[in-house]
Amino acid sequence: MLNIKHILFDFFIDKGLSEETASFLNMIALLLGVIIVVFAIDYVTKRFLWRFSSAVAKRTKTNFDNILIDNRLPRNVAHIVPLIILIEFVPQIFMDFEFAESIIAKTLKVIGIVLTISIIRSILKSIKDYLKTITHYRDKPIDSYIQVFMIFAWLIGIFSGIAILTGISFFKFATTLGAASAIIILIFKDTILGFVASIQVSINDMVRIGDWITFEKYGADGDVIEINLATVKVQNWDKTITTIPTYALISDSFKNWRGMQSSGGRRIKRSVIIKVSTIKFLEAEDIEKLKKIQLVSKYIEHKTKEINKYNEAHGADKSVLINGVNLTNFGVFRKYLQTYIENHSAINKDMTLMVRQLEPTPQGIPMEIYAFSKDQKWENYEFIIGDIFDHVLAAVKYFDLEIYELAIGKH
Numbered sequence: 001m002l003n004i005k006h007i008l009f010d011f012f013i014d015k016g017l018s019e020e021t022a023s024f025l026n027m028i029a030l031l032l033g034v035i036i037v038v039f040a041i042d043y044v045t046k047r048f049l050w051r052f053s054s055a056v057a058k059r060t061k062t063n064f065d066n067i068l069i070d071n072r073l074p075r076n077v078a079h080i081v082p083l084i085i086l087i088e089f090v091p092q093i094f095m096d097f098e099f100a101e102s103i104i105a106k107t108l109k110v111i112g113i114v115l116t117i118s119i120i121r122s123i124l125k126s127i128k129d130y131l132k133t134i135t136h137y138r139d140k141p142i143d144s145y146i147q148v149f150m151i152f153a154w155l156i157g158i159f160s161g162i163a164i165l166t167g168i169s170f171f172k173f174a175t176t177l178g179a180a181s182a183i184i185i186l187i188f189k190d191t192i193l194g195f196v197a198s199i200q201v202s203i204n205d206m207v208r209i210g211d212w213i214t215f216e217k218y219g220a221d222g223d224v225i226e227i228n229l230a231t232v233k234v235q236n237w238d239k240t241i242t243t244i245p246t247y248a249l250i251s252d253s254f255k256n257w258r259g260m261q262s263s264g265g266r267r268i269k270r271s272v273i274i275k276v277s278t279i280k281f282l283e284a285e286d287i288e289k290l291k292k293i294q295l296v297s298k299y300i301e302h303k304t305k306e307i308n309k310y311n312e313a314h315g316a317d318k319s320v321l322i323n324g325v326n327l328t329n330f331g332v333f334r335k336y337l338q339t340y341i342e343n344h345s346a347i348n349k350d351m352t353l354m355v356r357q358l359e360p361t362p363q364g365i366p367m368e369i370y371a372f373s374k375d376q377k378w379e380n381y382e383f384i385i386g387d388i389f390d391h392v393l394a395a396v397k398y399f400d401l402e403i404y405e406l407a408i409g410k411h
Contacts, residue, residue, distance in 0.1 A: 023096040030093045038082040046078035067129045073122040079115055083108065110161045117157045124149055140208070143228035144198030144246070151229075194229045197247040207232065207249055212257040218244045220254075237378070265348035265372030266381050272392060273364040273404040274330065280400070281326040293398065295339045296332055303327060330357075333399040334367060337392065341371050346384045348372045364404040 017025070053074045057065040068074070087108050094101035128146045131137040163169060201207050207224055213234060214221045222236035232244045248254075260266055282290070287304060291297045307325045310316075316324025337355040341347055351372040358366040369392070373384045396403055 027093055027097060030089075034086065034089050034093060038085055041085065042079060042082040045081050046075055049074040049078045063133065064126065064130045067126045068122070071122045071126045071129070073119065073126065076115065076119045076122055083112055083115060087112070106164050109164050113157045113161050113164075117153050120153050121150060143226065144195065147229035148195050148198075193247040194231075194245070197250050198227070198229060200250050201227070201246070207256060208258070213254055214257070215242075215244055215248075215252070215254040217252055217254075218242055218248070220244055260376065263351070263372075265351045265374060266376040268347075268369060268371045268373055268385055268388070270385060270389065271358060271366040271368035272389070272396070273361065273366050274333075274396070275364045275402045275404050276360070278400060278402045279328060279330040279365070281321045281328055282332070283321065286329070286400070287327065290329075290332055290399070293336065295343070296336045299335050299339070300327070300332065329399045329401055330365075330367075333396070333401055336395065336399070337367070337369060340391065340395075341369060341388070344388065346373055346375060346387070348374045363406075 050069075053065065053069055057069060087105070090101060090105050090108065094104065124146045128142050131140075131142050207213060207227065209224050209227060211224045212222065213224060215234070220234040220236065220242040222234050222242070224232060225235045225241075226233040227246070230246060232246055232249060234242045234244060236242055287300060291300050304327070307327065311318060311324035314324065318324060334355050334357065341353060341355060342349070347353065348371075353371045356368050356370060358368050369388065373381050375381060375384065393403065
């Protein structure tokens with residue numbers, strides 16, 4: 001290279017140019033020549049690495065190498081050789097221009113730092129994508145950890161770049177920066193909080209990707225689709241996306257429906273309000289009529305025998321209906337609903353199942369069905385509830401009961 005340099009320099013001198021002009025033209029000619037060579041080497045290296053890595057990827061069973069290619073690792077690695085060549089030749093090209101040599105040499109070193117970070121980023125992204133293909137890691141907040149490593153990589157890169165540009169050693173610069181740690185903590189407060197939150201969320205298994213969560217403060221109600229260092233993304237049931245700060249998961253209260261999803265049932269807790277004025281003791285003709293309802297016929301027969309035996313033993317005067325023990329249409333209706341739910345094919349019989357009377361309200365007495373459906377899918381769950389309460393609403397009249405309806409006066 002030195003011989004070429006002298007040949008070009010002497011050529012320009014022979015043409016009658018001044019030494020300053022000859023040096024400048026010599027530098028431009030050498031620079032253009034090196035750039036052309038570097039671009040050619042970069043192209044050849046890139047093509048070679050791409051073909052080589054593709055061939056290797058086809059022969060291996062794992063898909064990790066395919067992911068490395070998709071994240072452009074071979075392309076980034078291919079830039080290393082051309083960059084080294086440029087760094088080596090800069091002192092010779094700019095031998096007569098020390099100021100330019102210093103600036104360009106430092107710039108190339110900074111580019112080297114950026115290239116190194118790009119290679120690290122490609123590797124980390126590949127690790128993240130690969131782990132997401134493994135079932136065991138698919139619901140873990142891998143993004144958070146990758147982002148933490150990238151933050152450290154960028155911080156080291158930025159510090160190194162500043163150290164190169166200013167001429168201060170890296171350790172001296174880092175030590176000086178340590179004195180401003182309070183300011184750094186303030187600037188990266190959200191990042192630090194997010195990192196700590198990500199660790200706690202992962203260790204305590206509070207949220208996984210795919211969990212259904214409800215977070216009223218942020219208007220979130222849907223599936224978690226991403227957990228990273230700063231945010232948790234939730235796709236709501238209306239397909240909108242809600243972004244929640246990661247640290248909010250440990251500082252605020254939210255509901256995770258994973259327990260329901262893994263329990264084998266989804267809770268049904270709904271009631272109808274019965275008008276108090278329609279509740280009554282059952283007379284003999286009422287009992288005979290209700291015996292025709294198959295789900296409660298055996299219950300009524302058994303209960304009637306018990307009541308008659310008790311009333312006879314205690315000498316109850318049944319000329320007045322309130323005396324002794326009596327069946328009520330409300331109680332028989334409750335038993336009917338209990339039996340109906342127990343025989344319903346969509347109800348999980350291994351979980352809590354009951355029909356209960358709640359505290360009276362100004363509108364009437366709520367009769368609540370508390371059970372769990374076998375099917376947890378939202379559409380099917382709503383269909384099951386609708387099917388049950390369609391039957392409940394239609395069955396009420398057979399027990400001479402009425403459901404409360406708000407009366408609206410005519411104007």
